Structure formats: structure tokens, C-alpha cells
Amino acid sequence: MEEKEKLGHYKVGSLPTLFYVPDFITDSDQNLILNNIYGAPASKWKSLKNRRLQNWGGVVHQKGLLPQVLPTWLTNLTQKIYEESGLFSSAMNHVLINEYLPNQGIMPHQDGPAYFPVVAILSLGSPVVMDFTPHARLKLDSQDDFEKDSDGRTFEIEKDKWLDDHHPFSVLLMPRSLLIFKDKAYSDYLHGIKDCTLHCYDGAVNETEALKHKESNGVFGSEDASETTGKEEHKNISRTSNRISLTCRLVPKVHKNLFRF
Ligand SMILES: O=C(O)CCC(=O)C(=O)O
Numbered sequence: 001m002e003e004k005e006k007l008g009h010y011k012v013g014s015l016p017t018l019f020y021v022p023d024f025i026t027d028s029d030q031n032l033i034l035n036n037i038y039g040a041p042a043s044k045w046k047s048l049k050n051r052r053l054q055n056w057g058g059v060v061h062q063k064g065l066l067p068q069v070l071p072t073w074l075t076n077l078t079q080k081i082y083e084e085s086g087l088f089s090s091a092m093n094h095v096l097i098n099e100y101l102p103n104q105g106i107m108p109h110q111d112g113p114a115y116f117p118v119v120a121i122l123s124l125g126s127p128v129v130m131d132f133t134p135h136a137r138l139k140l141d142s143q144d145d146f147e148k149d150s151d152g153r154t155f156e157i158e159k160d161k162w163l164d165d166h167h168p169f170s171v172l173l174m175p176r177s178l179l180i181f182k183d184k185a186y187s188d189y190l191h192g193i194k195d196c197t198l199h200c201y202d203g204a205v206n207e208t209e210a211l212k213h214k215e216s217n218g219v220f221g222s223e224d225a226s227e228t229t230g231k232e233e234h235k236n237i238s239r240t241s242n243r244i245s246l247t248c249r250l251v252p253k254v255h256k257n258l259f260r261f
């Protein structure tokens with residue numbers, strides 16, 4: 001099937017190649033995956049300053065992948081993404097699992113050059129907002145603007161201006177959802193997650209799609225600060241639990257032999 005037919009229904013925002021699939025996996029699949037992640041040996045975790053991660057599929061070098069066989073619980077997932085997205089030339093051979101505490105995030109970045117330029121991110125646990133910012137090379141010199149308040153004070157506001165209709169935008173990532181992005185969304189934008197416990201999803205490109213599924217996810221309790229009240233300032237998520245993400249990618253170049261680099 002054509003990629004357009006397969007994922008077209010899930011395109012969100014103004015870029016042609018950003019897709020958000022709510023409820024990509026079931027609750028019991030989520031539990032199975034979490035059990036496998038937390039059942040892995042402690043040595044599988046690598047602690048970074050602001051998150052910890054598990055690396056599956058091998059070591060990614062600039063020149064390619066020193067492969068390790070993925071376990072079945074991960075190939076089940078990569079195979080499903082491969083078949084249902086139609087965006088990869090073969091099933092993904094590399095999965096990075098990130099665990100974020102409520103006050104942790106990931107700095108805006110672009111993924112490394114060894115990967116095929118499509119990424120599929122499965123989200124589990126706490127919802128978060130992912131921010132996309134146009135790459136610095138697409139930024140025009142910032143222009144200063146002035147704004148007056150009711151007392152006549154003048155404030156200088158720095159407004160970023162971007163080339164070719166690029167604008168920052170954000171995506172709300174609910175548990176069990178799959179985010180896929182490629183092409184411009186991959187190469188012209190940095191993606192990141194703020195390291196604060198309160199995330200604002202006002203204006204997120206998939207706000208409607210993500211919130212449609214909020215009841216079934218049971219993550220927006222009635223006393224939760226994330227409850228939507230119709231007022232813009234309440235469109236917040238209070239991150240009260242950990243988020244776990246599985247970033248699935250394809251490293252096209254695989255090295256069979258460590259010594260033949
Ligand atoms: O946790 C996420 O959703 C993003 C992870 C990510 O961007 C990465 O591993 O490169």
C-alpha cells in the first residue's frame with residue numbers, strides 16, 4: 001500500500017510528513033513492553049545527566065551499526081511499525097529507550113547522520129509535549145518589536161523570524177501513541193522536551209487527536225492540573241509519573257565485522 005494511504009489519516013500540523021497515531025498499541029501491549037524494559041538487567045541502563053536509556057540493536061557509529069540481534073518483544077514492535085507505516089525500506093534495526101522522570105527532558109537536537117531519515121517514537125507513561133524548532137540555519141536575523149502596556153510602558157520584544165514559512169510547533173505525546181516524522185520535519189527542525197513538570201499543550205498541532213483519547217488513557221484525572229477547562233491557561237499537563245519512549249530507527253549501513261571498518 002502507498003505510504004499516503006497508510007498514514008495519510010494521521011498527518012498532523014502543516015508539514016506533510018509528521019504523523020501522530022493515537023492508541024498505536026493496546027494497554028496490555030504497553031504492560032508487556034514495560035515489563036520487558038524493567039525486567040532487563042540493571043547493567044542495560046545507561047544513566048545520563050537528565051535521563052537514563054537502554055540501547056538495543058547494537059552500537060551506532062558514524063560509519064554504521066555494529067549490530068546486535070533485537071529481542072522478540074522489540075521486533076514485534078518494529079515489525080508492526082514497519083508494516084503499518086510503509087515508510088521504512090526495511091524493519092528498523094535500532095531502538096533507543098529513554099526514561100524521563102517528571103522533571104527531565106531532552107535538549108533540542110537533530111538525530112545523527114547514521115540513521116535513515118525517518119524516526120518512529122512510541123510513548124508510554126506520562127504524557128509530554130515535544131517541541132519542534134526550525135534549525136538555526138533557517139533563522140533570519142531577529143527583529144526587535146515594541147509593545148506598550150496599559151500604563152504606556154514600552155517593552156522590547158525579540159521576535160524570531162524564520163525562512164520559508166518555518167515555524168516552531170509542538171506535539172502532545174500521549175501514552176501508547178506513535179509519532180513518526182521524516183523529510184523536512186526530520187532535517188529542518190530540532191526536537192526536544194522541556195525538563196519541567198508542567199507542560200503546556202495549548203496550540204499543539206495534534207491537540208484534538210490527542211485529547212480525543214485522553215479518557216481512555218486515564219491520565220487526566222479530574223483533579224489533575226491538566227484538566228481542560230476551556231481556558232487557554234489551563235491547557236497544562238502536570239507530569240506526575242515517568243515517561244518511557246522507544247525511538248525506533250533504521251541504520252542502513254550494518255557492519256558485519258568490527259575490524260573491517
Ligand atoms: O523521548 C523522546 O520522545 C525523544 C527521544 C529522542 O529524540 C531521541 O532519542 O533522539
Ligand SMILES: [Fe+2]
Nearest residue numbers: 109110111191
Ligand atoms: Fe531525537
